[in-house]
Amino acid sequence: MKASLRLTLQIIFVVFILFFLIPLFLPSTYTITADRIINAPDSVVFNLVNNLRTRKQWSPFMQDFTMKNTFSGPAEGVGAKRSWQSKKSGSGNIEIVQSVPYKVIKTNMDFGTPGTATGYWTFKPYEEGTKVSWQLHFSGLQYPFGKWLGLFLKKSIRQILESGLDALKIVAEDDSARNKETR
Structure with missing residues (x-):
């Protein structure tokens, strides 16, 4: 009986030590990127991203029905903000801090206790459409919990970015087709 209790305590001690030791070697920053080719002009795609209000149409981060949004600043571009x-x-x-028409959008995000992230969007003409890259850069992940969180969220965040780009592709290509019909 004493031996099994001792073994159990030793296992708990080792797990406890590993929980605090491993994060010492984990990065405090993570960068996650996803890309898509969207068959729509860069102006259409850019405008859907540059306006925080239109993101409801495609952003996986705005699909929570319990979410209450407050918008401030300009409707789009630098200074546009959503809480x-x-x-x-x-x-x-989230706040748009840089907006270069049809080229680049940069956002700063604050998630409260979990931390902050910077979002980077690039738009490049590609054959009949636009190559869109969406990147999230998480920095300052706190030891030990933030570092563990960064390690485990990397794959799930990439999936979220990819689903967002898939939805953006559908909306942008539909908008692009509608615009061609009205010309």
Whole structure:
């Protein structure tokens, strides 16, 4: 009986030590990128991303029905800001801090306790459409919990970015087709 209790305590001690030791070797920053070719002009795709209000049409980060959004600043471009509160997604905000028409959009995001991230969007003409890259850069992940979180979220965040780009592709290509019909 004493031997099994001792073994159990030793296992708990080793797990405890590993929980705090491993994050010492994990990065405090992560960058996750996803790309898509969208068969729509760069102006159509850019405008859907540059306006935080239109992101409801395609952004996986805005699909939480408990989310209450507050918009401030200009409708689009630098200074456009969205704050949210949600039972499911917590609270936070996003602000467009750089907007170069049809080329680049940069956002700063604050998720409260989990931390902050910077979003980078690039738009490049590609054959009959636009190559879109969406990148999230998480920095300052706190030891030990933030570092563990970064390690485990990397794959799921990439899937979220890819599903967002898939939805953006559908909306942008539909908008592009509608615009061609009205010309």
